[in-house]
Amino acid sequence: xxxxxxxxxxxxxxxxxxxxxxxxxxxxxxxxxxxxxxxxxxxxxxxxxxxxxxxxxxxxxxxxxxxxxxxxxxxxxxxxxxxxxxxxxxxxxxxxxxxxxxxxxxxxxxxxxxxxxxxxxxxxxxxxxxxxxxxx
Amino acid sequence: xxxxxxxxxxxxxxxxxxxxxxxxxxxxxxxxxxxxxxxxxxxxxxxxxxxxxxxxxxxxxxxxxxxxxxxxxxxxxxxxxxxxxxxxxxxxxxxxxxxxxxxxxxxxxxxxxxxxxxxxxxxxxxxxxxxxxxxxxxxxxxxxxxxxxxxxxxxxxxxxxxxxxxxx
Numbered sequence: 689x690x691x692x693x694x695x696x697x698x699x700x701x702x703x704x705x706x707x708x709x710x711x712x713x714x715x716x717x718x719x720x721x722x723x724x725x726x727x728x729x730x731x732x733x734x735x736x737x738x739x740x741x742x743x744x745x746x747x748x749x750x751x752x753x754x755x756x757x758x759x760x761x762x763x764x765x766x767x768x769x770x771x772x773x774x775x776x777x778x779x780x781x782x783x784x785x786x787x788x789x790x791x792x793x794x795x796x797x798x799x800x801x802x803x804x805x806x807x808x809x810x811x812x813x814x815x816x817x818x819x820x821x822x823x824x
Numbered sequence: 825x826x827x828x829x830x831x832x833x834x835x836x837x838x839x840x841x842x843x844x845x846x847x848x849x850x851x852x853x854x855x856x857x858x859x860x861x862x863x864x865x866x867x868x869x870x871x872x873x874x875x876x877x878x879x880x881x882x883x884x885x886x887x888x889x890x891x892x893x894x895x896x897x898x899x900x901x902x903x904x905x906x907x908x909x910x911x912x913x914x915x916x917x918x919x920x921x922x923x924x925x926x927x928x929x930x931x932x933x934x935x936x937x938x939x940x941x942x943x944x945x946x947x948x949x950x951x952x953x954x955x956x957x958x959x960x961x962x963x964x965x966x967x968x969x970x971x972x973x974x975x976x977x978x979x980x981x982x983x984x985x986x987x988x989x990x991x992x
């Protein structure tokens with residue numbers, strides 16, 4: 689039978705302590721790395737910008753259009769009459785953390801469209817229909 | 825494997841130490857995560873006044889809401905409120921309506937014509953205004969008489985309990 693004296697137990701505890709410290713450091717680093725690599729902030733900016741632009745168009749009588757002055761490469765935009773969804777383009781599957789922003793359109797107004805695999809985005813309001821599409 | 829008495833005491837003492845240390849380390853990790861989440865939320869926070877300003881453009885500018893539209897020419901007069909249109913029913917049916925169940929989590933408004941004393945509100949407005957926007961307007965009554973007025977737009981940003989609706 690293997691007997692462990694005081695020195696042996698101290699070594700065992702030291703190993704345990706080192707493992708625990710390494711674990712805490714790894715958790716901290718993984719949280720920080722995930723935060724640094726996250727695109728949620730950018731998606732939120734895009735979604736808020738879109739909502740403000742659409743509300744401005746809706747609040748303007750007549751037809752109008754806006755060209756979004758930023759490069760949106762790497763992101764997908766989906767627009768319906770109820771919400772705006774911004775996703776990050778991913779090689780496999782869909783973005784598990786899309787950013788959504790709710791909006792309410794006036795009577796007879798509607799919104800639709802999607803933009804993907806492009807760097808530009810234009811929002812157009814014509815005959816009370818708001819659409820998004822790549823700029824030409 | 826067995827350990828002697830001295831070693832047993834040492835292990836027991838260390839166990840108590842690690843129980844306390846484990847608790848503190850857990851708190852530190854949770855605190856770190858909360859700091860990062862708060863930082864990110866602060867980074868993406870938009871002043872609600874801006875969003876409210878853009879949404880409220882429709883109230884005075886488009887005929888579906890309350891802007892006066894000439895019946896014959898169909899011309900819209902932005903900034904001129906048609907008093908006949910200025911009703912809660914029109915607000916809900918034609919102008920601005922939030923989701924009946926979850927709409928507490930987004931912008932809701934109470935519009936008040938200061939001099940006329942007329943007030944209307946959106947479907948999820950619960951008198952919890954965060955701020956008030958002011959806009960100088962003209963009001964056109966049923967007789968076609970124009971008068972100056974001030975439109976007060978009391979804005980309820982979100983009721984905190986429901987805030988997750990906007991943040992999803």
